[in-house]
């Protein structure tokens with residue numbers, strides 16, 4: 001890992017980490033989280049301790065089962081040094097990314113290495129017991145495939161497409177999934193996986209975290225991750241950390257008004273960005289031009305697809321040069337870009353990463369977003385601004401959810417609010 005994301009930091013979330021160590025042991029765990037594998041001599045040089053003191057602390061962590069010796073490092077002239085790493089037998093972490101119509105789920109060891117992964121359609125209009133119950137079945141299926149017992153599931157990170165009170169782990173007035181309001185997601189998973197520490201966050205926050213830990217967002221201190229799918233949302237990394245705001249709703253840009261005379265949004269307001277430019281809006285405009293004959297290509301697709309169209313069809317029509325399809329994608333890109341321009345002026349990110357299912361519609365959308373941002377932002381804010389599609393695809397969410405759990409897994413005994 002090229003950057004230290006695992007510094008001892010104050011955990012203001014109110015969550016208590018399940019694994020507590022003393023402050024000396026924490027120094028070693030912190031170095032191991034940052035570097036993966038280190039030698040005993042590296043520990044003495046990082047900590048400034050005597051060999052005897054380092055050996056004593058290492059022994060204590062080995063006895064607790066938190067640390068193991070693995071292989072040998074490069075010799076500096078004498079014996080090859082034994083390398084230490086966090087014990088991957090300690091347990092497993094599950095990352096879940098619940099989208100409006102699709103869910104991704106992955107299991108990783110405590111170093112974040114993904115060992116099992118599943119994906120399938122879902123529907124968040126259903127009751128939470130139904131969607132989360134299916135997640136529990138998939139966790140059990142992955143655990144069996146990996147030879148893991150439920151007691152070895154140390155943590156579950158869950159991303160959901162709505163506003164999350166992070167400290168409580170519940171959705172608050174979620175427009176896309178009203179049946180989930182205040183549902184105790186942590187308690188639900190604790191019933192099946194009592195050893196698991198459960199963290200719940202907004203889906204775009206975990207995608208931003210995934211981009212930072214495993215994507216092109218590594219070493220980027222200020223960036224915005226935009227998810228364009230059934231809804232539109234933003235995850236904000238400020239000074240290398242997720243910015244959730246005072247109540248957890250930072251980045252909920254889908255409900256910024258772009259047209260006071262626009263259509264009704266799922267949130268009850270009029271003309272929100274999401275109602276005008278996200279997946280369902282693109283599909284509804286495509287249906288209109290297919291049915292009224294403005295787009296011969298989409299008309300043909302509509303007939304071939306049995307009366308339904310998807311956002312990907314609009315992209316296919318764009319590639320074939322269909323003007324009506326191009327106008328739909330450009331309009332969406334323009335509206336998203338106009339809102340992003342305001343964010344760029346306000347926040348001055350160096351990068352904007354665009355992900356989510358609608359990002360698959362291709363470059364016409366990206367070109368329109370870029371043009372709108374460059375036209376409407378101040379030159380100083382765009383001088384070094386990079387706007388591109390995330391290359392992580394569906395991995396961003398699950399990898400971010402796993403990282404979120406790992407960030408809260410270890411803390412200092414005397415002060416459990418200091419996570420390692």
Ligand SMILES: [Zn+2]
Nearest residue numbers: 255265267272
């Ligand atoms: Zn809205």
